[in-house]
Amino acid sequence: MADVRSELTASVFKIEVAVGDRVEEGQPLVVLESMKMEIPVVADRAGTVEEILVSEGEVVEEGAVVARLAD
C-alpha cells in the first residue's frame, strides 16, 4: 500500500478516479487548485485506488495523504 500525498496546501478542485480503479504511474488521481492553477496529484506508481481521503472543495495541507494505492 502506498500513500499519495499533496505537495502543497490547496483546495480540491476535482476527483479524477474512484475507489477500485486501476491506475497507471503518472495518472492524475485528484486535481488541486491553487493560485488559479490546476495542480494534479498523480500516482507515483501503478496500482488500484484503495481509498480517497479528500472531497471536492476541501482544503488539504502540504504533505497530507490524499489517496492510498494498493498493488
Next chain:
Amino acid sequence: MSHVWSDEIDEIARRLKWAEALGGEDKIRRQHENGRSTVRERITNLLDEGSFEEIGALAGFATRAEDGTTISVMPANFVFGLGEIDGRRVALGADDFTIRGGAADASIMQKQVDSERLAGALRLPLVRLIEGTGGGGSVKMIEDAGYTYVPANPGWDHLVENLSLVPVVAACMGPVAGLGSGRAAMSHFSILIEGISQMFVAGPPVVKHATGEDLTKEELGGAEVHRRSGAIDRIVPDEKAALQAIRDFLSYLPSSVYETPPVTEAVEPATSSDALADVVPRNRRQPYRLRTILDAIFDAGSNFEYAGYGASVYTGLARLDGHPVGVVATDPYKGATMTPNGADALTRLIDLCETFHLPIVSLTDQSGMMIGLQAEKTASIRRGARAVVAAYQARVPMAEIIVRRVFGVGGAGQINRHRYNRQWAWPSGDWGSLPVEGGVEAAYRAELEASDDPEALMQDIHRRLEAARSPFRTAEKYGVQDVIDPRRSRELLTRWVRDAYRLLPELVGPPSFGTRP
C-alpha cells in the same frame, strides 16, 4: 630473501590487516544485518577500481602484552584518503560504525580534521560518508579525563573554508546525529537513504529526555521528515543510489574554485525539439510536464535534480552540448508559487553555480512568492528576497527562456534583469506586475457599477486585456528580447553556453562572499 628492514615491512602488513578488520566479525555481521555496508565496502563501491590511497591506516588503540609487545591495534573509526571517481582525484573520509557506532571515544580526531585539510590543500572535491555521531561519545569520557572543556567543533575552520574552495558532498549512510549531522549540513550536496539513514541534531533518547517527545529514529529524522525539511538535498532508495548520486553530482563541477567546470562530449537530447511546440497547454490553468522540456533542451541523461525540497521550484544541473550549467525551472505539478523552501532551494543552486562557475539557465515560470498565513509565518518574503539577492550577486552568465508566467517580486527576481542576459520568450509567455485574473473587478469597479450590463462590459474588458497581454505586444516595445519558436530553444542556448564558457576564466577563484550551507 631477507632485507635489512624485512621485520618492519612485515609489521606494516600485520598492522594493515588489523585496520582492514574494522570492529571485528560480529560488528560487521550486525552492520550487514541492518542493511548497511561497512566503511571499506562503501569506499570500494564508490571509487574507481583500485584507486583508494589510504592515509593513517596505522592509527588506532593498541593492546600490549606485559613485555610491551603489541598484541593488536583497534583502528580509529574513521577511514580516509585519496581516490578517483571517473578518473578524477577526490578526497574521501568515512565513518566506521562498527567501532563504537562511529563515536568520538574510539576516534583519533586529527584524522577527521586531516581529511578536511587534505581536500583544501590539494584543491580536491571532498566526499564525506557519515554514519553515527562522529563526536560526543559517552559522558564516561568526562570521568576518565577528570575535566571538561569548552568545545570547538574539530576542524571547522577547514570545514567552513572548504565550502568556498572545493565541492563537498555529504552522504548520511546510517543514523547521523550531533557533530555528524553538522558535517552533513556543511556541504554543497547532502544525501539520505530511505529507511536506512536518519539525520537529527540529537537522537530519540536525548530528545525524549529534553522535550518529552517520544519518537523513533525514523519519525525524528527519516526520509519523510527530510523530504521537505530543506536539510537534505536528495533522498535515495539505497546505498548504491547514494554512491551514484555522489559520482553524478561531482561530474558537473570543477575540482576546485580555481578551475572551470569539466566540459565533456556533446550528447543529443533524449526528446525531439518538436515536443516543445506542444508542451505548454493553451489553457493557462493547466500544467505542463517539466520533464519533457528538460529532456528536449539538455543533453540526454544529464538532468540532475539538485535541492529536492523546493516543491514547485525545480533546481538542477544539466549539460548543454557537454557544458555543465545550473537550471532553475518550475514544476507545475508540485505547486503554483515559490514556497519559502523553494526560495531556499533557489538560493542554494545559485550559490553553488556562483561558487563553481556554472552558467545558469532559467526556464522561467514564476508567479511569485507563496502567499497566505503559512507563507507569512515562515518568512516567505525574506526567504524569497534572499533568493533574489543571490541572483543579483551572482556573476556567472545567465540566460532565460520565459516558458510561461513572470509575476510578482519572485518572478521579477528569479534572475537579475538589471544586467545583460540573453533572454527569449515562448509564445506561451504571460507576464506583468499583476495577473489579469481577479484584478478586473477592483480596477474597473466604478465603470462596472455604472454599467446597465456589467456582465457584457466585463467580457469586453477581458477581451481588451487579453489582446494587450499578448507577448507580441511586449516584443513590439522591445520589452522582451525575442519571442521564439520553442523548438529553437536548444539551438540558441547551445550557442549561448559557448559564449558563456569563454567568460568563465575571468571568474575563477573563491567567491567574493564565503559560501554558506
